[in-house]
Amino acid sequence: MEENFKMVAKTLFGFEEILAKELLQLGAQKIEKGVRSVSFYGDKGFMYKANLGLRTAIKILKPIHAFSVHNENDLYNAIYKMPWENYLSPKGTLAIDATVHSPLFKHSLFIAQKTKDAIVDKFRNTTGQRPNVDLKFPDIKINIHIDRHQCTVSLDASGESLHKRGYKTATNIAPINEVLAAGMILLSGWDGQCDFMDPMCGSGTILIEAAMIACNIPPNLMRKEFAFERWQDWDVDLFEKIEASLLNKTRDFHYKITGYDKAPSAIAKARENIKYARLEDFVHVQHEDFFKTRKGGHQKLHMVFNPPYGERLNIDMQDFYKNIGDTLKQNYPGTDAWFITSNLDALKHVGLRPSRKIQLYNAKLEARLVKYVMYEGSKKQKYMK
Template sequence: MNNNFKMIAKTLFGFEEILAKELRNLGASNVVEGVRNVSFDGDTGFMYKANLCLRTAIKILKPIHSFYVRDEKDLYRKIYDMDWSAYLTADTTFAIDTTVNSENFTHSLYVSQKSKDAIVDKFRDTVGRRPDVDIKFPDVRLNIHIQKNQCNVALDTSGRSLHHRGYRTATNIAPINEVLAAGLLLLSGWDGQCDFLDPMCGSGTFLTEAAMIACKIPANINRKEFAFEKWDDFDEDLFDKIVESSLNKTREFRYKIGGYDKAPSAVRKAQDNISNANLSEYITVERENFFETEKYTEGQLHMVFNPPYGERLNIEMETFYSNIGDTLKQKYPGTDAWLITSNLEALKFVGLRPSRKIKVFNSHLESRLVKYVMYAGSKKAKYNKTIKE
């Protein structure tokens, strides 16, 4: 018997393709890429697995109703007419998250309020009591999305955004989102088959996500709670089996993952977060100024880092980015170096020709993930060697 249902995984701009690949690798069916989302089919167990394992998903939504809506009165009536007894009781707390992209609905908070009124009025009229709203820790979190005149209502299976992995307790001034970090690593082609370095590691997010990818550790294994765990039909035994099965697929990592930061406080925070993720045996963090270092391995090195943009950290941009280029060129042969920045002007000062540029967003900032290939020896020599072989 097929117990599959439709779900929607929300993600960041530019990550749709890698999220779709993740879903297919996990075993999802009917995977369809959208804009900042990917829809797919799966059963309850797969819903648990998607929340536990997906690295580039922000939320997993379970759609429950969709309808055409004209105005606020129409919205109220159609939300009211839904059979809410299948999802809530008068003793259930709930919250509503809303996103709108419509000429008729321009304020998401107002849509949430109007929908809340319809739900509590329905319960008051049918059972004489109403459920309470709890914005921080609801039993059920609902998601309403209005695109033009189409309203989609869904259950939020995740709760807090899935970038809250559970291991990061200490951050610096400009921390990178865990989902963004994982997505950038996957876009860079990181698969755990060589040494890895983040030369400006901050609180260690790239390092931790890189180790989890290398070891095939489920992305959210350290998370304390998912929204579906509060549902009346939550199957704890099934969830435990999925956790056990996912952990049985982990693998050993025989290379080195290293991180540098010149701030002692950043080094301590990174070490604490890595320890929280139980990954200290795989990752070494040292207090170093990247511009005074050189490559520590003779083999191939995969480098991913998030240098300051000048948005929240005050630096002399031309000198800083010029030093990045000089350090890579002079001291890091045999390295694929990837960096993300929203300061597109600063990239000109690196003085190296990028082999790839990928448009991404870091929060609200349009950014580029840029790749520099640093050959061992000259590029011409490498080309001539390939021809002779």
């Protein structure tokens, strides 16, 4: 049997709790939450499973060595001593990225360069050959993390960020990150047991992520490659077995997922992405201005969206956010409405009291995910029933 080893799943700020929950549901062991990360234990098959199945992870790292470091010579010597032949052939390729939180070192690029020098020198001195740097398709991608005096060396099991699911053929201006979209939907508590709407759907990311959550479809099935596929211990049979086991857990969905956008170009892009993701049976988009729409029927509606907040469109924010509040209040009874914004001033103009506010980041912008509950009838009537 494969031995369990420690791994670290990187995520966005505010998603640590839901990522830990995802890992627990997948079957991870010894789960510990950090800041923008969750550590856990599993075997090689579970590493494959985590990369395929986690919605809120950006990257899966496999730590292989840790040591104290006080200067650049400590770093070089410790990296040089590592058994790199276990991970890379003398004629192989590598890429290195570094993250530094230490008063000892100022530049992550310098750390990456020093690490590369140590590995290359080790191979040249022991075999007479040396690996080359390949930033696009390396045989191994190495992650160096220095926190004060502690250096951790990890293998990057994912490669490109896991938000690159592989289903997007077309994007809009400033499309929402897929991991951010999935995390918002999971934080909103949507479980696929009612209708879902994104009234400002852009290129369809939130709709696609919602459909995959509803049907329990693994988010990263369509990726072209994971970094671990180039490792020396790559096991294609095990990977296909894990992939099949995840696909066996998909489920039926009996409600509607609807998207609106007032830009015809956005609707065209959303349709293209939905088709490429093979979700046309579940997701329907229409060319509509949300402010001119109303909810049909009395069934519960769950709404998650990403309105523009001044970074993307030249609009009157005060008026725009007031229209959001008015439309929800007048036209969407029986709706739980969630949206994210980094325009914290504009929130004041919605004219409704949010029942929840969650701090997140959209790229580097501090944002809030807010919830507004639109009751059928008045709130007073709701509590008198």
